[in-house]
Amino acid sequence: xxKLCLLMCLWVTSAADRxxxxxxxxxxxxxxxxxxxxxxxxxxxxxxHEFPFHISLQTYKNGQWSHRCGGSIISVDKVLTAAxxxxxxxxxxxxVIAGDHNLQKEDKTEQVVTVKSxxxxxxxxxxxxxxxxxxILHLLSPLSLNENVTAVSLPSxxxxxxxxxxxxxxxxxxxxxxxxxxxxxxxxxxxxxxxxICKIMFQDYIVQITDQMVCAGDDGRGSCLGDSGGAxxxxxxxxxxxxxxxxxxxxxxxxxxxxxxxxxxxWIDEQ
Numbered sequence: 001x002x003k004l005c006l007l008m009c010l011w012v013t014s015a016a017d018r019x020x021x022x023x024x025x026x027x028x029x030x031x032x033x034x035x036x037x038x039x040x041x042x043x044x045x046x047x048x049h050e051f052p053f054h055i056s057l058q059t060y061k062n063g064q065w066s067h068r069c070g071g072s073i074i075s076v077d078k079v080l081t082a083a084x085x086x087x088x089x090x091x092x093x094x095x096v097i098a099g100d101h102n103l104q105k106e107d108k109t110e111q112v113v114t115v116k117s118x119x120x121x122x123x124x125x126x127x128x129x130x131x132x133x134x135x136i137l138h139l140l141s142p143l144s145l146n147e148n149v150t151a152v153s154l155p156s157x158x159x160x161x162x163x164x165x166x167x168x169x170x171x172x173x174x175x176x177x178x179x180x181x182x183x184x185x186x187x188x189x190x191x192x193x194x195x196x197i198c199k200i201m202f203q204d205y206i207v208q209i210t211d212q213m214v215c216a217g218d219d220g221r222g223s224c225l226g227d228s229g230g231a232x233x234x235x236x237x238x239x240x241x242x243x244x245x246x247x248x249x250x251x252x253x254x255x256x257x258x259x260x261x262x263x264x265x266x267w268i269d270e271q
Contacts, residue, residue: 040187053238060093072231073098076145077141082243133241136268155262157265166234167223168188170185197215238261
């Protein structure tokens with residue numbers, strides 16, 4: 001049976017014994033001495049603070065705060081992420097780390113803020129369709145915007161991405177769990193797969209492509225476990241939110257799938 005893979009996972013343990021549980025949280029320790037989750041399939045290192053809107057959403061586990069998902073700053077007190085990253089959780093379960101690049105080092109540019117409340121799109125469906133995979137984190141205190149911490153530009157409601165886009169994250173580097181683990185944020189350039197074509201590609205899959213989804217990637221390039229909630233940026237606006245993929249990731253016949261930000265622009269503005 002084909003497997004649906006939410007793009008976050010539970011990272012366990014030593015370098016010699018790595019295990020992933022699907023549909024769980026990506027755990028990337030805030031302890032700078034510990035191992036980290038791998039990153040994007042087919043990617044390469046981002047420049048420090050190349051994506052100053054990108055944040056690490058962290059949860060407290062095993063006595064320390066650990067990376068769970070990515071997210072994007074959309075204003076001084078709001079972060080856009082994937083609903084599946086925060087569903088069935090409370091606001092005080094999370095910390096937002098802005099201005100970070102290397103999760104193994106103190107960059108001295110980080111801002112740490114708590115989450116006051118979470119708004120999940122009312123039509124989000126985790127069990128049935130993964131549709132409307134959007135959530136907004138309302139921060140308890142505002143971020144201080146600077147060259148290392150900025151808001152991403154939102155698309156118009158009519159925006160439809162084409163061509164090449166970029167996504168970033170601290171997720172898997174390959175489908176091989178023994179692959180070397182980078183310390184810093186990675187990025188990967190992905191071609192957009194037009195929605196009509198993507199719908200055909202997934203027509204026999206367990207989840208169907210909707211108008212609230214954007215497809216991007218090709219053989220050996222795509223988002224993977226640990227990248228959930230991060231941005232797909234096209235023409236300098238956030239076109240998508242890392243949502244789900246196949247297992248294994250980055251297959252030629254199954255591109256990565258992102259929540260379509262333009263489809264809910266009015267909902268975002270209302271929050």
